[in-house]
């Protein structure tokens with residue numbers, strides 16, 4: 001009987017390529033804890049995000065590659081993920097926060113908050129540690145759309161504890177002001193509030209912190225870019241021409257504050273507003289197109305009820321669209337980080 005060696009297992013796994021990173025899983029350092037006991041082989045594939053859209057595919061390919069090695073009788077592939085930080089050491093965002101993603105748009109009412117809560121929910125469902133920071137201090141909608149009420153409490157160290165729902169940690173000015181009370185702050189107050197949301201909130205470990213932005217290209221956008229290094233921005237648009245003009249402005253602003261555009265989402269796509277504009281704009285500006293969310297009552301109902309449609313109706317097509325976009329986004333972030341992955345020589 002042929003003895004199975006670690007070298008034979010690793011050699012077989014070199015045939016398994018990550019389709020986004022264009023390298024094999026051994027060179028990428030994804031293969032961990034190889035254990036061999038006679039004809040039984042077990043190992044872990046540690047990916048760069050639990051939201052990896054091709055994780056099952058990679059697992060199956062790894063399984064098949066090792067199963068074909070001479071002498072191997074059983075194969076056990078464990079999948080895990082370790083999200084890498086794009087922010088650099090000692091980032092101003094806070095120690096445990098690995099990625100900060102602004103969800104933005106040129107104008108209001110296009111579905112930023114809706115996309116932010118649903119993407120957060122979709123990422124959290126994969127097992128990622130997710131936070132949601134409501135930077136729309138003048139119109140904070142995160143509490144309602146997440147179904148959260150209450151006052152944040154102080155942690156033992158004096159920091160503010162975020163409020164949690166659906167496995168997502170959140171903070172919002174909405175938790176601190178009376179319902180219906182207007183927030184009327186000048187720029188410096190807003191800046192200070194955003195700063196506190198990063199520094200004085202006990203976020204703990206966060207793989208993806210989504211920041212729900214107010215509409216437009218104003219104080220909050222400038223403050224955010226000054227306060228923390230951003231992984232990048234997701235720009236939400238509606239399909240029609242007026243909305244797209246605003247998108248161009250939003251992309252221009254991202255460029256000015258040196259924030260990467262991670263992609264465009266076309267929301268409320270369908271008969272009423274048309275479709276396809278978001279993709280055209282993405283192509284024209286050379287930024288990734290993340291996908292389309294149709295105009296659908298269940299999306300609004302989920303928002304009003306405080307249970308994002310991704311969770312309220314997980315089998316629906318629109319929930320699937322949000323999951324696909326979340327996967328694309330996570331993959332885009334991992335790919336941007338790829339050049340810093342150690343390349344192992346084994």
Ligand SMILES: Nc1ncnc2c1ncn2[C@@H]1O[C@H](COP(=O)(O)OP(=O)(O)O)[C@@H](O)[C@H]1O
Pocket residue numbers: 105107108109110111112113114115141267268269293294295296297298299300301303304
């Ligand atoms: N795809 C969609 N289908 C139906 N209604 C939607 C959709 N996206 C957003 N909405 C609704 O449109 C309104 C505005 O969305 P919102 O996320 O608050 O936009 P923004 O944060 O950009 O101002 C909300 O009532 C929301 O429920």
Ligand SMILES: [Mg+2]
Pocket residue numbers: 112113114136141212213
């Ligand atoms: Mg909003």
